[in-house]
Amino acid sequence: MDELRARGWEKIRWVRDHMPVLALLEERYAPEKPLAGKRVAMAIHLEAKTARLALALKALGAEVAVTSSNPLSAKDDVAQALSEEMAVYARGEATEEEYREFLLRVLSLRPHLVLDDGGDLTALLHGAAWDLGRETLGVCEETTTGVIRLRQLEREGRLRFPAVAVNDAQMKSLFDNRHGTGQSVWDAIMRATNLLVAGKTVLVVGYGWCGKGIAQRARGLGAEVIVAEVDPVRAAEALLEGFRVLPVREALPLADFVVTATGCISAVTYADLLCAKDGCLLANAGHFDVEIEVKELYARGQVRRVREHVEEILLPNGKRVYLLAKGRLVNLVAGDGHPAEIMDLSFSLQLLSLLWLAQEGRALRPQVYPVPREVDLEVARLFLQSRGVRLDELTPAQRAYLGLA
Numbered sequence: 173m174d175e176l177r178a179r180g181w182e183k184i185r186w187v188r189d190h191m192p193v194l195a196l197l198e199e200r201y202a203p204e205k206p207l208a209g210k211r212v213a214m215a216i217h218l219e220a221k222t223a224r225l226a227l228a229l230k231a232l233g234a235e236v237a238v239t240s241s242n243p244l245s246a247k248d249d250v251a252q253a254l255s256e257e258m259a260v261y262a263r264g265e266a267t268e269e270e271y272r273e274f275l276l277r278v279l280s281l282r283p284h285l286v287l288d289d290g291g292d293l294t295a296l297l298h299g300a301a302w303d304l305g306r307e308t309l310g311v312c313e314e315t316t317t318g319v320i321r322l323r324q325l326e327r328e329g330r331l332r333f334p335a336v337a338v339n340d341a342q343m344k345s346l347f348d349n350r351h352g353t354g355q356s357v358w359d360a361i362m363r364a365t366n367l368l369v370a371g372k373t374v375l376v377v378g379y380g381w382c383g384k385g386i387a388q389r390a391r392g393l394g395a396e397v398i399v400a401e402v403d404p405v406r407a408a409e410a411l412l413e414g415f416r417v418l419p420v421r422e423a424l425p426l427a428d429f430v431v432t433a434t435g436c437i438s439a440v441t442y443a444d445l446l447c448a449k450d451g452c453l454l455a456n457a458g459h460f461d462v463e464i465e466v467k468e469l470y471a472r473g474q475v476r477r478v479r480e481h482v483e484e485i486l487l488p489n490g491k492r493v494y495l496l497a498k499g500r501l502v503n504l505v506a507g508d509g510h511p512a513e514i515m516d517l518s519f520s521l522q523l524l525s526l527l528w529l530a531q532e533g534r535a536l537r538p539q540v541y542p543v544p545r546e547v548d549l550e551v552a553r554l555f556l557q558s559r560g561v562r563l564d565e566l567t568p569a570q571r572a573y574l575g576l577a
């Protein structure tokens with residue numbers, strides 16, 4: 173156990189040294205303790221960068237409880253280490269039941285502020301755990317899927333507190349979803365399979381922020397990339413980036429690797445997979461394990477574990493497909509998630525958005541808010557400062573010419 177904890181601290185220290193924006197913010201706010209008296213519930217993939225954010229919130233005065241936002245994404249060493257500092261409810265190979273139990277335990281803190289990733293805490297606070305949200309000032313949501321769920325609650329008139337769509341900030345989606353997912357998905361697939369990407373055909377399903385990053389990095393690794401989309405504008409973007417665009421069913425017989433990043437159910441169906449190339453590798457980067465029809469695959473195929481995070485599934489038509497990370501977010505289950513420098517930006521947005529909610533929450537209506545523009549710009553400025561990058565500034569004459577105040 174001590175060894176596990178020591179390894180967890182080693183990982184947390186490493187990322188701390190590569191998350192300079194968060195360090196600057198901690199240095200700025202820790203002396204004032206602006207979160208003193210506030211209880212913060214977090215459900216977000218529990219790995220070293222998340223631990224670093226939780227520690228920063230504690231340094232700002234908050235009482236924090238943490239769990240992971242996916243049954244398989246918690247890192248046990250990091251969870252052990254962090255539990256020396258705060259309440260941690262997580263296990264690397266949690267069952268669905270344990271996962272739900274952990275979410276409820278985190279909510280038993282009766283949080284003032286919620287940091288959610290995918291919307292599971294928020295959903296509980298609008299259902300089974302309603303009572304635990306009586307003092308909640310608001311929620312900050314990390315990912316596309318969670319923002320979709322928040323907007324649905326808002327449309328139905330059921331959202332009970334203000335919510336900040338951190339995912340939609342420019343300093344988040346432009347970098348985390350694109351560059352973070354782009355790099356970490358391939359890192360995880362390569363670690364899990366130890367196979368070559370160059371010279372192979374990769375099918376990327378969904379050409380949103382994540383899909384663009386995954387497709388670009390696959391090309392950089394020497395693969396031929398096919399994109400499948402349902403949105404004509406996104407498909408046109410992919411085409412003019414030089415990717416081949418095909419429907420899933422037509423692309424599958426050509427693909428050696430398939431990666432989904434749609435945020436949608438059944439983007440690759442069981443029936444589609446019957447047309448896949450023999451030996452095709454399947455990975456999902458979307459938030460939930462619903463993008464590839466995993467349940468159907470498990471129910472109708474013969475499943476055999478062949479490596480850590482890789483299962484061979486023999487289909488009734490005699491073809492084999494290899495499913496990575498049980499169809500859950502491959503970069504968090506079979507890898508360490510996004511690079512530290514990327515999560516530095518996303519988590520700095522989270523910290524500033526939580527401070528904003530702590531200050532303004534009571535005055536805000538229950539609706540979905542964008543990250544305040546000033547927060548987005550501040551994270552961009554601090555990031556450039558940490559890299560030693562300087563910018564030109566508009567002169568008064570240029571500002572007047574552009575019609576700016």
Ligand SMILES: NC(=O)c1ccc[n+]([C@@H]2O[C@H](COP(=O)([O-])OP(=O)(O)OC[C@H]3O[C@@H](n4cnc5c(N)ncnc54)[C@H](O)[C@@H]3O)[C@@H](O)[C@H]2O)c1
Pocket residue numbers: 315316317318348349353377378379380381382383400401402403406433434435436437438439457458459460501502503510
């Ligand atoms: N793995 C990670 O670390 C990570 C990081 C950020 C976001 N995410 C998750 O990845 C998913 C995608 O996020 P995003 O920011 O790219 O979203 P996005 O909305 O920018 O892009 C999704 C794209 O998928 C397309 N799409 C939807 N349904 C489709 C279908 N059935 N077939 C083909 N294309 C389809 C949409 O038209 C859209 O272009 C979400 O679930 C998000 O929560 C994961």
